[in-house]
Amino acid sequence: MFSQSTYSEDLSASYTMLSKQLDALLEGETNATANLSNASALLNQFFDQINWVGFYLMEDGELVLGPFQGLPACVRIPIGKGVCGTAANTKETVIVPDVHAFPGHIACDAASQSEIVVPIEKNGELLGVLDIDSPIKNRFSEQDKKGLEQFVQILVKHI
Structure with a gap:
């Protein structure tokens, strides 16, 4: 069984590897839709206990559904509304337990x-947001926040 610090180090190493995989996967491709699609598929494969992962992209002052993995989703989200709109408005990662x-x-x-x-x-x-949902409460941690922010930094190089 992992201690909390071992688990944290292990998760951090996993996110570093995930970001390296993303960078290699997207290398040389310039199509943003293709790259966002592969990024959502990679995250869907990486995570357990999630039911939706994808992107909402800024278009005409609102968030519009982009590439994703999961059930059909809301198409448009106003800035400042819901979790996605709040993160877009504040330009800060939002974790909702x-x-x-x-x-x-x-x-x-x-x-x-x-x-x-x-x-x-x-x-x-602001280009948009990465959104990940889970069917369990308290799924996402500060470690997930750091790892996903690292992932997004790599992604931005390719879109």
Whole structure:
């Protein structure tokens, strides 16, 4: 059984490897849709206990559904609304241990219980957000936040 520090180090190493895999997978490809699609597939393969992973992209002042893995989802999310819109508005990662306790949560999948949303910025411009949902409460940790922010930094080089 892992101690908390061993688990944390192991998870950190896993995220570092995931980011390296992403970088290698996207190397040489310039199509943003293809790269976002492969990034969502890679994350879907990496995580356990999730039911949705994908991207919402800025378009005409709102978030619009992009490449994802999971059930059909909400297509448009206004900035400042729900978890995705809040992360886009603040340009900060948002971890929600219990989506039912989040004011204004937008329920696209009734099975979702917790969520993490990471803003995607390039040269100071918000491109969109990475959104991951889980069917269990308290799924996402500060370690996930750090690892996914690292993942997004690599992704930005390829979109």
